[in-house]
Amino acid sequence: MTSLGYELIVISACVLGGVSLKGGIGKISYVVAGVLILGTVENAMNLLNISPFSQYVVRGLILLAAVIFDRYKQKSRTA
Structure with a gap:
């Protein structure tokens, strides 16, 4: 069993947990929550029988929302 294709899931979980893409910020407990x-x-x-393609799109949208929120936090912290 290989781990191909898990990159999006792992990055999404980390960013959703509050890890900054710029580095230096994050906690393990927050990543576990993500x-x-x-x-x-x-x-x-x-459980809702959503197609795998649609699930991938939803995961991507969650990642996009988390990145946008992270950037917003970074800007408000420096302002």
Whole structure:
């Protein structure tokens, strides 16, 4: 079993957990919370029989929202 294709999930969980893409900020407990949130969303999508392609799109949108929020936090911290 290989781990191909898990990059988006791992990065999404970390960013959702509050790890900054610029580095230097983040806690393990927050990453665990991000993993639990993403796992819950993925499980709910599986239970609702959402297609794998749509699930990938939703994960990408979650990552995009988390990155935008991170950038907003970075700007407000420096302003």
